[in-house]
Amino acid sequence: MLKIGLTGGIASGKSVVAAxxxxxxxxxVDADALAREVVEPGTEGLHRIVEEFGADxxxxxxxxxxxxxxxxxxxxxxxxxxxxAIVHPLVRARAAAITAAAPEDGIVVQDIPLLVETGQxxxxxxxxxxxxxxxxxxxxxxxxxxxxxxxxxxxxxAQATREARLAAADVVLDNSGTVQQLLDQVDRLWGGRLVxxxxxxxxxTRAPRKGGPVLEPYRPVWAQQATRIAARLAASAPGxxxxxxxxxSTSVPGLAAKDVIDLQVAVPDLEAAARIAPLLAAAxxxxxxxIESDTPKPSAADQSEWLKRFHANAxxxxxxxxxxxxxxxxxxxxxxxxxxxxxxxPSALRLYAAHKAGLAARFAGADTxxxxxxxxxxxxxxxxxxxMSAWAEATGWVPPSYAS
Numbered sequence: 001m002l003k004i005g006l007t008g009g010i011a012s013g014k015s016v017v018a019a020x021x022x023x024x025x026x027x028x029v030d031a032d033a034l035a036r037e038v039v040e041p042g043t044e045g046l047h048r049i050v051e052e053f054g055a056d057x058x059x060x061x062x063x064x065x066x067x068x069x070x071x072x073x074x075x076x077x078x079x080x081x082x083x084x085a086i087v088h089p090l091v092r093a094r095a096a097a098i099t100a101a102a103p104e105d106g107i108v109v110q111d112i113p114l115l116v117e118t119g120q121x122x123x124x125x126x127x128x129x130x131x132x133x134x135x136x137x138x139x140x141x142x143x144x145x146x147x148x149x150x151x152x153x154x155x156x157x158a159q160a161t162r163e164a165r166l167a168a169a170d171v172v173l174d175n176s177g178t179v180q181q182l183l184d185q186v187d188r189l190w191g192g193r194l195v196x197x198x199x200x201x202x203x204x205t206r207a208p209r210k211g212g213p214v215l216e217p218y219r220p221v222w223a224q225q226a227t228r229i230a231a232r233l234a235a236s237a238p239g240x241x242x243x244x245x246x247x248x249s250t251s252v253p254g255l256a257a258k259d260v261i262d263l264q265v266a267v268p269d270l271e272a273a274a275r276i277a278p279l280l281a282a283a284x285x286x287x288x289x290x291i292e293s294d295t296p297k298p299s300a301a302d303q304s305e306w307l308k309r310f311h312a313n314a315x316x317x318x319x320x321x322x323x324x325x326x327x328x329x330x331x332x333x334x335x336x337x338x339x340x341x342x343x344x345x346p347s348a349l350r351l352y353a354a355h356k357a358g359l360a361a362r363f364a365g366a367d368t369x370x371x372x373x374x375x376x377x378x379x380x381x382x383x384x385x386x387x388m389s390a391w392a393e394a395t396g397w398v399p400p401s402y403a404s
Contacts (some may be wrong), residue, residue, distance in 0.1 A: 002107045002198035003099065005123070007115035008130030009162065010155050011137040011145070013175035013182055017130050018111045020186045026194075027102045029095045029110040032318045038090040039064050048086045053079075072095055074158075088118060097303040105202040107194055116160040116168045122231040124283045125197065125315070128189075129169035132176050134162060167224060170318070193317045197284070200314035204286045207316040211367035215256040215356060222250040226261050229320060233265060236283035237276040242266040242327050242402040247335045252342045255353055258369065260319040264335050266327040266402060273309040273324045285311040285322050295377050297385045305330035327402055336399050337382075344395070348387065 002025070008014035018288060022028040038045040041062050049057060049064065053072060059065045068163055073080040102108045112120060116353075121127045132140075134156065141152035171189060175182045200207050223246065230244035248262025249255050265280075267273050277287050291310035296303055308331055311322035325332040342349050355376070364370040392396070 001099070001102055001104055002126075002194065002201055003124045004107065004194070005115050005121060005127045006109050006111045006130070007113060007127065007165065007168075008175075009108075009137060009159055009165065010113075011140040011152075011168055011376060012132050013173075013179075014111065014113070014130045016175075016179060017128070017173060017186055018109065019201070020183050021107075021109045024187070024190045025393065026107045026109040026341045027098070029098050029108060031091055031095065031110065034091045034094045035076065035087055038087060038094060044141060045087060045090050049083070052082055052086065070142060076278060084118075092253075095267060105198060107198050114159070116165050121228065123234040124234075125201070126170040126194075127168055127228075128171045128173060129164065129165050129170075130173045130175055130182075131162070132174075136176055170225075170228065172211070185285075188265045190232050193315070195314045197314055200286075200316070201282075204281055205314065206286055206288055206312040207314055207319075209369070210367065211369075212363050213258055213360045213369045213372040214364075215360045216259055217250070217256055218248075218254050219259075220253075224258075224262060225318070226251065227319075229261060230263055232283055233263065233280065233285070233322065237279040240267065240272050240276050240279075242268065243400065245336060245339075245400075247323070247339050249356070250322070251339050255342065255349060256356065260321060262321045262323065264332065265322055266332060269326050270307060270309065273326070277309065277311070277323070280311050280322065280324075284314045285320065286314055288312050294334070295381060297330070297334065297381055297387075301328040302319040304332070307331070331362050333399050334385075335345045337388055337397060338384060340397060341384075345391055348384075351387075352384070355383075 004021075005020070006014060006018055008017075011126070032195075035041075036226050039049060040046065046064055049069070053069065057069050057072070057321065069083070069116070073083050084216055088304070099108050101108075105171065110124070112118075113120065116126065121265060138149065138152050139158065141147045141155070142149060145152075171193075173182060173185050173189070189303055196207070224248035230246065233244045234241050243266045245264045246261070247264045248260070249257030250261055265276075267276065288310045292307060293303065294306045294308060300306075306329070307326075309324040311324065313320040323331075323335065325335070342352060359372050359375050363375070
């Protein structure tokens, strides 16, 4: 199933988005509602809160006095952390149970106000952030909730910054306009991305890619996206993945590239690659059959040193190539050395950029990028390999060493 994390600052309009997604067919898991459920009378949560904060946290009917508890923790990070340590694990367990009961081909949306603060982004296929400028949110809290400006600013300051939320977002829904404009964004997202993503995920197939190579100027956001996706990959198979590295053209500042994120997943051996294959697929990156090796290079001609497993994105709106290679293999080493050579040698960057541009123009009218990719191979062997090897020897470059 497709798992979506939904968040946003106070008065951003997150509840409107959650309701719309539920109308479209999503299974909605509301963290705020669950936080109330897990501290109802007779629950473990309420018992532990009384143990930690005292019986005066209860009202006359034996229920949690939320206003009193809120006053006890507001502005006190130590007491707030104690409360979160009680409530958050119970909420997550309840959310996991609801998610497990959802259809395999369903779309589950978890509405989590503190998703960024609690570092849960890598647990989802996508993180949706509902965003509005701080002055707009401040105005809404005063006009719609009757809060004073001081109280509103205090509530905003207690949450993650707007910048931190945007950095965690795979999708940003802009709510600086009308409610209808926000709903229209949700509807486009549902039909254009979430539904086909869920369909591909359930079928275990990559999202289709069409058209020839289109090179785009370097975008700093590629590095941010790679970091988020790498965290999801690492979280999908804890203990089996040694590292996830951003490689390929999008990892080189200043280099024009196709809008495709390449990531290298380092594993101890190809047996581990086989073990993590279903886990990567569940994380949104199904295996692609028929791509199981790279082209051997001179002085490292042993074909077994160039074996790999290849996965790609089920998400129709974020192309990703995942190369699973054994740490220490020639193919693993080449990918890292090539990246670092381009990052550190301006002449190498110019040389490769010119080669890519010429091939992109040559294959511009193609239906796919396969011809473009194949045409680059001789250059990797005959031009890049001797130059990058000489650079590595001259600079003392060595690949990273991963703890096993």
